[in-house]
Amino acid sequence: MPNTIYSSLLHIVLLFTLISCQTEKGNEEPFQILECLDVDSVTSDFPVSFSFIQTGRQQIIAYYNKTRNLTVASHLLSEKNWQYKVLPTRVGWDSHNSITMTLDRDSCIHISGNMHNDSMTYFISQKPLDVASLKKVFPLVDARDELSSTYPGFTKLSSGELVFSYRKGGSGNGITISNIYDEKSKSFKRLTDKPLFDGLNRMSAYASGPRRGPDGLFHVIWLWRNTPACETNHHLSYARSRDLVHWENAFGERFDLPITPESRAYDVDPTPPGGGMINGAFCLFFDAENKPLIAYMKYDENGNNQLYLAQKNQEKWQCTQLTHWHYRWEFSGPGSISFEIRILGANVKENKLATLAYLHKEEGEGVLTIDLETRAVIKDEKVSATKKQAAYPAELMQVEHKMEGMNVHWMKKLNPDNDAEFYALRWETLGKRRFYEAPEVPVKPAAMKMYKIKRVH
Secondary structure (H helix, E strand, C coil): CHHHHHHHHHHHHHHHHHHHHHHHHHHHCCEEEEEEEEEEEECCCCCCCCEEEEECCEEEEEEEECCCEEEEEEEECCCCCCEEEEEEEECCCCCCCCEEEEECCCCCEEEEECCEEECCCEEEECCCCCHHHEEECCCCCCHHHCCCEEEEEEEECCCCCEEEEEEECCCCCCEEEEEEEECCCCEEEECCCCCCEECCCCCEEEEEEEEECCCCCEEEEEEEECCCCHHHEEEEEEEEECCCCCEECCCCCEECCCECCCCHHHEEECCCCCCCCCCCCEEEEECCCCCEEEEEEEECCCCCEEEEEEEECCCCEEEEECCCCCCCCCCCCCCCCCCCEEEEEEEECCCCEEEEEEEECCCEEEEEEEECCCCEEEEEEECCHHHHHHHCCHHHHCCCCCCCCCEEEEEEEEECCEEEEEEEEEEEECCCCCCCCCCCCCCCCEEEEEEEEEECC
16 A cells, blocks of 8 residues: 555656646747648768758758759748759769859759869859759750869859859869859850969869858958868968959958969968868857958867967958867868867947857857957857757757667758748758768668748747
8 A cells, every 4th residue: 555655656746747847848848839731851971061942932941862963952932832944963972062052133943063173063054043944954064074073152243243262172272263154145255364262273272252242242261171081171261352352361452363372461370281270160250340250170289189260450450369178080082071179150249349159079059259359259058958949949959870889960941921930951961971982881861851930938
């Protein structure tokens, strides 16, 4: 009898605890899932960047499907069914083969991707917003410059004209070519006679941008890299332009293209190869007066990885060490690597304080608060697991795939009809594969779904 009473009491306590936890969780959950649409099954054995655009009330997604083919899916927000176009190119196992997509001024779709030192892969729709009419275009301008292409990217001028850039060649011998598109003739021509970057057959530029800043100018930062080995990154640099044709350094000095390794006037921090700089760990942002700031990583005098802030004054760039970590991530070699330290983003508040978010293998996730007048770190706040998951519903942060090591990926767009709602594209993959062979054990494709989500508080 006592055992029965004890079991009943224990059951009541556990039930009360479960209800309390559910109530507490319900109170904390700031989201409500309004709708879930299945999009497709996608390759999940390695991560690679997909592309998602939303125009008016139409959504268009470019991705690699379960058979590894580049695929485009489109639908109206008022409809549940998707329209698909499978394009004639298949991805291997290389995270470099990202997909980029945009619209021209006639709302025709432009897509490029699946290139890592490969022949140009480019598609244009023959009708506005019509995925069924996508056709391959080759060459864009000159086939001789399009047989070894990597890192495609789109930029739009203030007129809306579409500029497409890519690297010709490989690490150690690459140049950056920019083409401009004309809707009337439906053709490209060179934006400039000379490339933006030319490594002079000695190196390549690994850039972030160009992108338009709050001052209306285009800004780009880059590292030079001598070989495919990532430890050979060096010389953090910066340039700006009003039209992507005429370029100057941060102090208004103009120079003819191309920008080369000998163009020292663009230097921000001339750290040499092996100094701990790496593309993927730098970030351009702007202060309240629209002046550029650059957060980046390199080794300190003791050989440990640290975060730095580059801030320009009237005469030069001032580079300040922000962190004092006792950890060395000694990255090296070619291929896509898994980062042990990341810069997640940065912004500036009106009171001349900057925040810099980071992820560190030993230190965890945190946010630095920086006084821009003194360049001193006044706070290093760690981010809790609960706060990290606050961007999406908690239930969607849980991995569904059965294979160990899977990660959740997101792409997000606001609902044009309701500021409190957004659309979130979700899928799962394994982590980065450094080299490009197929996995020993086949990985089951993952479901890609589109969620409509409302923030309730």
